[in-house]
Every structure is written in structure tokens, then in C-alpha cells.
Amino acid sequence: MNFFLQVFGNPELYASTLAMATPLALAALGGTFSERTGVVNIAMEGIMLVGAFFGVMIAVLTHSSLLGLLAGMVAGIITSLALAWPAIRLQSDQVIIGMAINVFAGGLTAFLLNTVYGYNGTPTNTPFLPTITIPGLVKIPFLGQVIGQQNLLVYVMLILVVVGHYVLFHTNIGLQMRAVGEHPEAAATVGVSVVNIRYLGVSIGGMLSGMAGVYLSLGLLNGFDVNMTNGRGYIALAAMIFGKWTPFGSLLSSLLFGFAIALSISLQGYQVSANLVGMLPYVLTIVALTGIIGRSRAPLADGIPYEPSK
Amino acid sequence: MKRLWKALSLPLYAVITGLILGAIIMAIAKYNPWSAYGSLLMGAFGNPIAIGNTVSGAIPLMLTALGIAVAFRTGLFNIGAEGQYWVGAMAAVFIGYNFASMPWYFHIPLALIAAMVAGGLWGGVIPGLAKAWVGAHEVITTMMMSYIAILLAHYMVEKGPMMQQGFVPQSPPITSSATLPTILTNSNLSAGLYIALAAVVVVHILLFYTSFGYKLRAVGYNAFAARYSGLPVALYTVLSLGISGVLAGLAGGVQFLGVDYQLTDTFQSGYGYTAIVVALLARNNPLGIVLASIFFSALSSGSQMMQITSGVSANMTDVITGIIIFFVAADRLYAYILRTFRKKQVIAVARKEVQG
Amino acid sequence: PVMAKTQAHKAASHKMVSHANFKVGLVTDTGGLNDHSFNHLAYVGLLAAKKKYGISVSVVQSQQTSDYVPNLSTYAQSGYNMVIAVGYLMDSAVQKVAKEYPKTKFFIIDDAITGHPNVMSAIYETQQAGYLVGVMAGLMNLQKHVKQINGKNVVGMVGGVDIPPVESYMAGFQAGVKKVDPKATVLIDWANSFTDPGLGKEDALSLISRGADIVFPVAGATGTGVIEAAKQKNVFAVGVDANQNYLAPKNVMTSAMKGVDVSTEIAIGDALTNHFKGGVQYFDLKNKGVGYAAPIAAVPKAIDAKVKSFIPLIISGKIKPPSLLSAH
Amino acid sequence: MALLEIAGLRKVFGQVVANDHVDLTVMPGETHAILGENGAGKSTLIKMISGLYKPDAGTILFDGALRNFNNPREAIVAGIGVVHQHFMLIPALTVAENVVLGIHGGWGRYDRKTAEEQVSKLSKEVGLPLDPTRKVEDLPVGMQQRVEIVKALYRQAKLLVLDEPTAVLTPQETEDLFEVVHHLNQDGIPVIFISHKLDEVRAVAHKVTVMRAGKTVFESPVGSASAQQLAYWMVGRDIVLQTQRDVVQSGATVLSVNDLTVFDDRHTKKVDNVSFAVKEGEIFGLAGVDGNGQTELVEAITGLRKLAHGSVYLQDKDISRASVAKRIEQGIAYIPQDRQRDGLVLPFSIADNLQLREVSKAPFSKGGWLQKRAARKHAEQLVEEFDIRPRNVDLPVGDLSGGNQQKVILAREMARRPMLLVAVQPTRGLDVGAIEGIHKHLLALRSEGRSILLVSLELDEILMLSDRIGVMHAGHLVAVYNNGEVSREELGLAMTGEITAKEAGA
Ligand SMILES: Nc1ncnc2c1ncn2[C@@H]1O[C@H](COP(=O)(O)OP(=O)(O)OP(=O)(O)O)[C@@H](O)[C@H]1O
Ligand SMILES: Nc1ncnc2c1ncn2[C@@H]1O[C@H](COP(=O)(O)OP(=O)(O)OP(=O)(O)O)[C@@H](O)[C@H]1O
Ligand SMILES: [Mg+2]
Ligand SMILES: [Mg+2]
Secondary structure, eight states: OHHHHHHHTOHHHHHHHHHHHHHHHHHHHHHHHHHHTTOOOOOHHHHHHHHHHHHHHHHHHHTOHHHHHHHHHHHHHHHHHHHHHHHHHSOOOHHHHHHHHHHHHHHHHHHHIIIIIGGGOSOTTOOOOOEEEOHHHHHSHHHHHHHSEEEHHHHHHHHHHHHHHHHHHHBHHHHHHHHHHHOHHHHHHTTOOHHHHHHHHHHHHHHHHHHHHHIIIIIISSSOOTTTTTTHHHHHHHHHHHTTTOHHHHHHHHHHHHHHHHHHHHTTTSSSOHHHHHTHHHHHHHHHIIIIIOOOOOOTTTTOOOOOOO | OHHHHHHHHHHHHHHHHHHHHHHHHHHHTTOOHHHHHHHHHHHHHSSHHHHHHHHHHHHHHHHHHHHHHHHHHTTOOOOOHHHHHHHHHHHHHHHHHSOTTSOHHHHHHHHHHHHHHHHHIIIIIHHHHHHHHHOOOHHHHHHHHHHHHHHHHHHHHHTSTTOOSSSSOOOOOOOGGGOOOBSSTTSSOBTHHHHHHHHHHHHHHHHHHBHHHHHHHHHHHOHHHHHHTTOOHHHHHHHHHHHHHHHHHHHHHHHIIIIIOSOOSOOOOOHHHHHHHHHHHTTTOHHHHHHHHHHHHHHHHHHHHHHHHHOOOHHHHHHHHHHHHHHHHTTHHHHHHHHHHHHHHHHHHHHHHHHO | OHHHHHHHHHHHHHOOOOOTTOEEEEEEOTTOTTSSSHHHHHHHHHHHHHHHHOOEEEEEEOSSGGGHHHHHHHHHHTTOSEEEEESGGGHHHHHHHHHHOTTSEEEEESOOOOSOTTEEEEEEOHHHHHHHHHHHHHHHTTOTTSTTOOSSOEEEEEESSSOHHHHHHHHHHHHHHHHHOTTOEEEEEEOSOSSOHHHHHHHHHHHHHTTEEEEEEESTHHHHHHHHHHHHHTOEEEEEESOOGGGSTTTEEEEEEEOHHHHHHHHHHHHHTTOOOOEEEEEOTTTTSEEEOOOOTTSOHHHHHHHHTHHHHHHTTSSOOOSSOOOO | OOSEEEEEEEEEETTEEEEEEEEEEEOTTOEEEEEEOTTSSHHHHHHHHTTSSOOSEEEEEETTEEEOOSSHHHHHHHTEEEEOSSOOOOTTSBHHHHHHTTTSOSSSBOOHHHHHHHHHHHHHHTTOOOOTTSBGGGSOHHHHHHHHHHHHHHTTOSEEEEESGGGGOOHHHHHHHHHHHHHHHHTTOOEEEEESOHHHHHHHOSEEEEEETTEEEEEEEGGGOOHHHHHHHHHSSOOOOSOOOOOOOOOSEEEEEEEEEEEOTTSOEEEEEEEEEEETTOEEEEEEOTTSSHHHHHHHHHTSSOOSEEEEEETTEEOTTOOHHHHHHHTEEEEOSSIIIIIOOTTSBHHHHTTGGGTTSTTTEETTEEOHHHHHHHHHHHHHHTTOSSOOTTSBGGGSOHHHHHHHHHHHHHHTOOSEEEEESTTTTOOHHHHHHHHHHHHHHHHTTOEEEEEOSOHHHHHHHOSEEEEEETTEEEEEEETTSSOHHHHHHHHTTSSOOEEOOO
């Protein structure tokens, strides 16, 4: 009992859940937009790295973390165009292009890190995105400790999930996106520009993945490290599928991943091998997936190249 | 001959484009691309030992990619081959350092079978059943199982039952009776090559010459039609992911019986991910996988030499690799450029005619 | 080694000629040069040696464990006089290649290879360094008036992966804290990763939420996240391997240091002057192979003095810091 | 003045000249039919009119201006509404969403309520009532077509093009559609009506144009062309429009369905306590409006769907719980309704598809090994016998036209000389020549003493082929008649549920 209280009664567990979930949710939300328009996006990992790196670089150059954030998002969009263009114009295999971007981005950011900053890492005085304190909220005993004081991008993420849901399900452009991802030919016959909509979806994905990267390098941390995403892009992919390609679903499954990681952190020191406790997030996911969530259906045209009229 | 050229010309274009772009980046970063590529080539194929190491590096890629291709053929994306590789490695090493008194002709097969069973169960049973029963997406389950496998491997050698007594966390080395002989002195190339090539042939035959393979492919292309044809789609899902895992597990087994001999505390081979690219580039064709895996292995082994003699960091090979993969996938780019070019030519000719 | 050091110095000052045809190759493990840890430090040592002796150097970062043997062989084969291998993971690779190239000198860090006349290996008694910073942490933890100290009497450690070079630091730290503050709670978290600073930060935040006001990461790049957490929550951190004060000047109160850079430089000097000897070299407090960085101003002079007083006790063997963690 | 005037239109795909010298004139307020065999180029023509394809040559004059549509949007804006042969609807979206899609772009709010109200109102006005909140994937095909028409009208089409609209409709629905076409004509909106069915063309159209091999070969007012004449122009040879059915003595019971109850995926009862039997050498026709349980009934018989209650016997074997594979083995053949989804593996070759249902058995496999030569020989024989074009058995089935894809399925299922053939809509979307061939094959099978359960929405087909006719309505088998003892009208009433439980025959 006491043990449970110690672990589950600690607000840090939930604050940490939120912090760990944020990059996943941002990238998963981005992936949702991309795949809803029919372009499979497994390049989140690579795009996050690019965003993380250029976020730091521009923040250092301009002494502004906000410009860094902007740069990371722009870098994310540019990188995502390397997916969008061949996927849309050349009907290339989107999975392979995604893998190519991941390999390329991992190499490029490491190469640039060493070329620009040497082996010592990025400057330690890099400006970082501020932690925000919500005045009233932070005073509420337990809740305040969980969500009263978090990094700027944590709140931005929460807002973006709501906005994302609204855009996807309550705007004309969202309707067009969903249509294009399900049946591009049909959308085209009523005059929807499949090409433009797909570019838009993939770019939103790139922007949000870039933002997720910036969160890692300028929000959660304060600098860039080789491969600092550590597979979060792939976990975000899982979160997106887990969340059934919806914004709220992506958020919830990211929170689940975040919670499981945070829990495995706080369960330590109880005489169990850290390796075994570390399996918790993954076991939990499988259990949830087989027990509760079940089948999830991708948008019908997801990953299928579309050939515009001849 | 024409078909062969058609199949090969595209990767060739892609490689050339990738190398040119890589050269430009290197030149910008003030390296000499000529010497860099020269050393890359030397490092990969410069002498028999280098060739041996390159081919040796292709073995686990080949096997893992074969597995991924089988799953792809059934419409399944096995993204967790990395973990299946490691459970295969664990099983093989465990058998390999126990049973020292066994003759090699029992010991080696036993260790490899253990590797295959372990990989097959890991990839097939949980993800396969979860997919078949409740439709749990295999991308998630195989990925999660992969993370679990790697943590399990850490546990095994750090404080767990496979730790060798002593200073460092590692397993005991396998005994000589479980060791695959080296077939090229001073290189990593072991008799595992024969196993890998045999697996390629077996998978090729399985897919294209047996009714089982026909059914696997039918399920992959159209699960509805497969069901209509009386095929138990769920069973084939489990079997396909299972076979996928068997091959990834075998990759781990062969690598450890032939090259690594004991588990040390690094569990990132990267084969599981590179193999996805290999399978995709080879269009899931077993014979194509042989070439593609040698190519990727050459890039990797050559990149080491490139660092040593030209100082270009290995990250640069990732950049070039990424570009090459990109251009292989963007196969229509060449047609696109040609078309645009031709159009311009036609327009130019037309203009001339009008003017003339 | 101390003797070796002086001789190498002498040699260097004797003839200021460049040793451009003396070639040294460095093979990193898969952690790479950006690991903020021994690969990087070995590289720093290599560069220092290059500057000092004018030797030719080359470095290769292994991408896979199967690259170790080819990389070591390549250097040996191309006539390199000395090849440096970083990390115990290359143990069997070094043994294999050293046998094939008896004329090449090998130096391996964090390992104990014997029986090869051309292999020198370096073992660092990091539990001694850990012990000293542990003593400092234990004493600081009682300084209730210091702003960063909360009086809960808890300190925390974040381990990268549960392996001996990590555990020895942590075991020393744990024993050091307990020595001066028996009632203190020492929390341990394992990140299971050397490469995930994001995770390291959350690990540390969890420790801090459980009362820790001094955190000690032994976790490579993961540890930079731990220090980031200390900075954000304004508690103390203790750096590791190198002086990591630059990461958070107000919060990294000291660092446990492991002289990979120094010993690499020394080993190269030895090889250059024919003082190279096969076998294990121990680097400890006595030969200044390990130690701790000068503390920041927030640490009272008296505490630093008290910590210093343990050095002779350890050197003389009166205190033997453990290299295995004890369960509490 | 003509609303649409097409002159010399041409479209080439690689080697294939899909349209060549196509001329077409459509006057306001008239219905203009286009007749043509499979592959004659009708759909291609429509795709050019609607901006999906760009013509290689020729002109399109519409509404007084020369048009050069770059994309469908421009055609829509000009006032051309098209209901494509393969519906262009998004299954996962609602009716209203499908109808208004593409009208408003941008980040503005999609006003669900208003959209649904407008769609509901419009659909009632034009006599095609729809529930705008339903998802399209939940609607039967007939309803989906309504959505397509409403979609075109919502965009204020000045011309409506219907590409093979009746292929998926019941007779009642067809009647309703003709009614709508009439109304549109009265409002001055002309309709282009594409079909293979001569009687429909004669019923609804004012003018008819016949296409053959990409060319317009014949044009005339409908009244002055006989069915025989039109068929001749279409196919280039004389067609026997009536198939001869010889009398076969019916014998033992082959299939018996007893008290069968079946639920669909959404757990609604779709088949309610149905019993009937099919005898040796008999074609049992099952008529009914789409969505009245035929699909589920057939799936329960073929093993694709669990039965909730009752039993199915093949001869005297209870196969109620048998797997699909088992039932295939026992001699059930099945031509599914959705040929591309269920019947074929599109990337597989013709030869591979022809062994799909029996690949593990001789002669296709021996001891698990594929017998490629045997499969090839088998395929070459069938391609010849069933006139599958082209004759290349290595061609992926996905490259064949719909009619030839259907022939592949038919050939596969017939070649096994099954004890029972379950055929659902076997001639859907086929031209008269192909239909004639398929009907001959079905009757030949019957002559050999095999049994056929024929499910079709086309009453003519049922009447032409069946020995006995059952009618399904709302999950019940409401009537069974001996053919020849029932009129079209009676059948129609039974299908709409007006006549219940009139037993005829055994
Ligand atoms: N996208 C395409 N690519 C290549 N060839 C095509 C394409 N679409 C049509 N064709 C060619 O054009 C010819 C005419 O096809 P079309 O679809 O217009 O026939 P149709 O008259 O509509 O036939 P059906 O009655 O079967 O619908 C086909 O036989 C085919 O050879
Ligand atoms: N992408 C394509 N490339 C090449 N040929 C094509 C393509 N798409 C369609 N065709 C050809 O167009 C012809 C008509 O195809 P389509 O699918 O439109 O047939 P359909 O109109 O459904 O025919 P049916 O009336 O028999 O059902 C076929 O002969 C097919 O080979
Ligand atoms: Mg057509
Ligand atoms: Mg058709």
C-alpha cells in the first residue's frame, strides 16, 4: 500500500509522463496529418533529428530560442518535402523514401554536429525554450505539480492536438484531407487537388515532427546530441497507429507510452533488475493493443501512389 | 539479358547519383572525394580479406532481409527483426557454450535450430497471434517485442543467467564444437555464407515453387480473395511472421557462431533496420537480396577504410547511403528528367521549324 | 606509469623533432567520438600527443561490433606503430589481432589483458574517484543552509547501463556518502541507455522528486540530461569522467575524473620512447590516473579539505572503496 | 442549339487507340444513350468530357464555348456532372460529406448541420431521398448511386452523364432512375446514358450513338432502330438475344438450406429463418432487391460467414460448420459479387488465378510442389474455351478489362465441374456478347446435371435461366415460383414485400 502511494502518489510521475509524451504526441499528430492524406510517413525519426539540430543551430546564431523553434519547424517542412515530392510526383515507394530520410538525417546531423561544433557538443549557453508557470493552476496541490509548470511546447502540444482535431474533422480542408487519403480518384473527380492536399498533409507532418525535435533539443534538453531522438520517431509511428490515425488517439497513446516509461523510472530501486522493469512500456503496449484497442484501420489510400490524370 | 539489365540499371543510376551528390557534399566539406571513394572501394573490395569481410557482413543482412521479404510478401511489415536477431543470437550462444562435449555436427545444427525457433517464436507467436486474433497492428507489436528482446539480452549478460563470471558483462564464448569454421583466413568470412546462400535458395523455392509459397503470396496480395479461396488467413499471418522471425533468428545464430562467438554488452546490430531497406530495394526478390545486402555491407565496410585513409567520418556514408536509397526509390526520376528534357527538345525543334 | 610518464616527458623535451613517421591509430567502439565519455577522452589524449610529439594520427569510429577486428587489423597492416582500442568491448578483438601482428603495439582502455607483450591495457580505479565525490556529496548534503540543499538527506545516482566501469563509480560514491553520512539515502536509477539524454533528464527529475538534491550520473550522453535536470531544478550534480562543470557552472559542484586522455597520451609517449610494456596498467589516485575536479565556490573550503584528507587513506590502502554496489 | 458538341475526339493509351474520331451532339432536354461493347471506349470518352483525361485531338464545345478542361474542377464549374462507372465516393465519409466535398476549400469551418440539411432537402426534391448522416460504406450500391446523382445535381450540373448506371440497380431502382432522368429532361437538363442494355436504352433515351473499337459508328433516334440492329452495330455480328433452355429432369436434392439465420458484421439479422432446396440439374434463381440478405445467405452457404441458426446440407452431408476449404473440396463453386475484391488476386497472372481455389490439389500441386506446366496447360485450355482476351496466360489479371476478369472467375469455377455453383451477378457490367457466352456456359453446366444457385438483380436474367425462382425480401424468402408460372410484375411485387409467403413448387 505504502509502496503504491509512493509510486503512484508522486505527482512527478505524471509530470514526467506529460514531458515524455510531448515529442511523441507532436510527431504522431504530424504523422496523422501526413497519413490522413495518404502518404505513409515513417520519416518522423529523421525529421525530428533535423529539426532538433537546426533548432539548436539557429538558436545559437540568433540568441533566440523562438527563432530556433521556427527554424526547426522550417527544417522539418523542408525535409518532409523530400518525402512529399517523390511520393506525390514520382509515385515512389513511401516506406523506402522514409527509410532513406532517416538514414540520411542521422548521418547528416551527426556530420554537421562534428563539422560545426566539433566533438565537444553544442554550446552550453544555447538559449532554450522557457518553462511556463500557469499562475492559478500551479497552486492547486497535486494537479498544479503535474501540469502547472511545464515547458512551453508541452502546452503548445496540447493546444495543437485540439486544433488538429478541429482542422481534420470540422473544416473544409480537413474534409478534403480525409477524402484524399481514402480515395484520391474520387476526390479528384470533384475537383479536389490531390497533389496540393498531399503536399499540405506531409508538410504539416514535417513541421510537427520538426517541432518535436526542437522540443528535445531546446525544451527538454539544451543542446543537440548524435541520434538524440533514440527511436522516438518510431515510437511516435506506433502511437499514431495505436491512436487510429486521430489527433486525440495519438495524444492518448503517446501519454500511455510516456506513462509507462515514467513508471518504469519510478519503479526502480525496488530490487528488480532495471532491464526487466524497463520492459514495462513495451509489455504494457502489447497488452493494451491486444486487450483493449484491437484493430485499427489505416486510411484506405495510405501509402498508395496516386497517378494524376493523363 | 535485357531483363537483367533493366533490373540492374536503376540501382546503378541511383548509386551513381548518390555518389555524385556525396562527392559534392564532401567537396564542400573540403575532403577529396576521389581519394575518399578510392578508399571506400579499397576497403570493401581491395584485397581478399576485405572482400571476405564485406561478404561476411552481408550474411546477417541477407538472412534478415529474406525474413522481412517473406513478411512483406504476405502484406506484413516486420519492423522488429532486430529483436528477433538478438533472441536468435542469445539462443545460439547459450547452446554454443553449453554442451561442450557434443560433436560439431550435432552442436552447430542444434544451436542454429535453437536460434531459428527462438526468432520464430518471438516474431511469429506474439505479433502473429495478436494480428490474427485481434488485428493488433504488426508494426507496433514487432517493434515492442524488439525493444523487449534487447532489454532481455542486456539482462542476460548483465546480472542474468548468461553472465560470464569475471570483470565484464558478457556471456561465455561458445565452444569450438559450435564454431562455424572461417573459410577465408584472417577475415570474418565463415561457413555461414553457405547457410545464408542455402536460405536464399530455399526461400526462393518456397515462395515460387511450392503451393505454400503461392498461398503466402495470395494472402499478401489480397486477403479477401485468399479467404474466399479457403485459405486460413490467420494461420498464414502467424506462419509468415514466424518464418520472418526464423530467418532473423538464424541471422543472429550464424553471426554469433561464425563471427562474434560471445554476447558482449552492445545490442545494436542495426541489421534489423538495414535489412528493411535491403528487402525493399530488392523488391522482396530473394536473389536481389543477395546483391543488395552485399552492396550495403560494402558501403559499411568500405566506410571504415574511408575514415582511416581519408578522414571522412562514417556519418558521411550514412548520408550517401540515404541518398542512394532515395534515388532507388525515386526510380521514376530518371524517366521524369528524360521526359522533361525531351519535351524541351521537341519544343525547340518545333520552334526552329516555325522560324525556319 | 609515473616513471614512464617522466621518461616520456624527458624524451619529448630532449629532441624536439617531429615524429611524423610514427603513426598511431585510434579505434572507437560503437559509442563513437560524441559519447561525452571515454571515446572522446581517448581522442583528446590522441590529439594532445599529436601536438606534443608531432606524430601522425588517424581515427576510425566503429559502426558495428563486427568492425572491431577489421579496423584494428587495417591499422596494423598499414604499418601503424601503435593502435589504441577504446573500451572493454574490444577485448577479444584486440587479443586476436595482437597475436597476428606482434610488431604492432596495442593499447586498450578499461580492460585487463595479460599475456600479450604487445598489448598494454589500462584499468581505472574509478571507485576511488567515486568515493571522494561521494564523501563531498555526503558532507554537502548536511549543509542545510545552502540554498540547493533541502535537508531531506537524499542523494541520487543515474547509471547508464549496469556494467562494471559504471558500477565501480557508483559503488564508490555510495560508500563515500555513507562513510560521512550513514543515515543518508542513496537512490539508484538505471537508464538502460548511454545515449538518451531525454530519458536521463526524466530519470533525474524522478530522483529529485523523491528528495534527491545531489545527483550523480554515470551514463555517457544520458548523463547530460541528468545535469540538465539539476540545472532546471537548481540542485547539485556531480560530473563524471571529465570536468563537466561547463555543462552547468552553478550546479555541477565537482566531477569524478578518469584520466583516459592523460593515460592515452602517456601510453603513446611510452611507445615512442621504447618504454612500452605489455600487461595491465592501473590508474588510480596514487598515479593521478583518477581524481576529482576542483569544486565550485558553493562548496565550503573545509569540506574540500576534508575530502582531500581521504586521499592518503585510500592510497595507503587503509580505506578500500568497493567496486560493487551494496544493496540497502 | 446543342448543349454539347463533340467533334473528332481522339485518345491514345500507348498502343491502344481508345477513342478515335468520336462525334457526339447532345441537345438540351434530351437523353442520349451511348451503346458499346466492353472496351469500346465509352468510359474514356466520358473521362475526357469530365476533365479526367486530356484529348489528344478533337474539340469539345459545351454551353456555347470551346472547352479545354485541365482538371475535373473546371468541368464541374462549367456544369458537367458525371456519375462514373466505378463510383467515385469515399466510403469512410458520410453522404453529406461526399456530396459537398470539394465545393468549399480552405481552412473555413465545415458546417455539418447546414450541409446535411441541404443534402436532405435536395435529395427529396429530386425524388432520391437519402439519409445524409449515414456513412457511404454502409449503403447498398443502389443508394450509393443516388448519392452520386445528388452530388452532381448539388453542383448544379447542366448536363448529367451516367456511365452504366443500371448495372448495379434492381428493376424497381431502374424504374425510379428513369423517372429521375425524365424529370431532369423536363427541367431542360440533358442526360448522357451509357449502357449495354438495349431495352433500357429503348426505354429511356431519345437518341442513341453506338461506339465500336473507339469509334462512333452509328447514330439515330431511338425509335427508328431495332434491337437487332443496335446489337449488330455494337458487336459487328448478329447476336441471338434469346437463349434456349432445354428441359432437364430434376432429380435428387443437392443443396438444402434449413431454417437458416445469419447476422452481418454489425450484428443485424440479415437472413431470417430461410429454407429451400436446389435439385440436381436445376438452376434456382434468387431474385431480390440488393441488400435483402442475399449476400449473407450466399456467404453462409459458401462458408465465408458463420450461421447463427439452422443448417446447410450438401447432398446428405451437413456442411453447416465446414470450412471454406472443405466446402470447395465437397464441390461448391462460387462466383462472388465483387470480383476484384473477392474473386481475384489482381497481381497474379491469369494462369495463377485459374488455380486459386485448388492450388494444393492435383494437377496444380504434387506433394506441395507447384506444377507450373500443368497449370499453364489448364489455363491455355480455359482461355480458349471461355474466350478470355488477350490469350496470354502470363498477363496479370489486373490488366484485363472487367469483362475478361469475370470470365477468368467463371472459367475457374466452371472448370471444376462443381456439384453446386453459386453465381452472384455473373454478368454484371458485361456486354451482350459476353453475357450470351456466360449464359451458354451456365446452361451447359445445368445440362450436365449440375446445380446452380443464381443470385441476380436482373429479373431478365433470372427469368431467362432459372427453373425455379425464389424471392428474398427483408431477410425472408417470401416466395418460390416455378419459372413460367409467374409474371415479371408478380416477381416485382414480391421483391418489394407486397406478396408474402406464397409457396409454389417444392
Ligand atoms: N487508363 C488506361 N490506360 C491504358 N489503356 C486504357 C486506359 N483506359 C482505357 N484504356 C483502353 O481504352 C479502351 C477503351 O476503354 P473504356 O474503359 O473507355 O471502355 P468502355 O467502353 O467504357 O468499356 P466498358 O463497357 O467495359 O466499360 C480499352 O479497351 C483500353 O484498351
Ligand atoms: N492502368 C492501366 N494500364 C493499362 N491498361 C489499362 C489500365 N487501366 C485499364 N486498362 C485497360 O483498360 C481496359 C478497360 O478497363 P476497365 O477497368 O475500365 O474495364 P471496365 O470498363 O470495367 O470493363 P468491363 O465493362 O468489362 O467491366 C482494359 O482492357 C484494361 O486492360
Ligand atoms: Mg466503361
Ligand atoms: Mg464495365
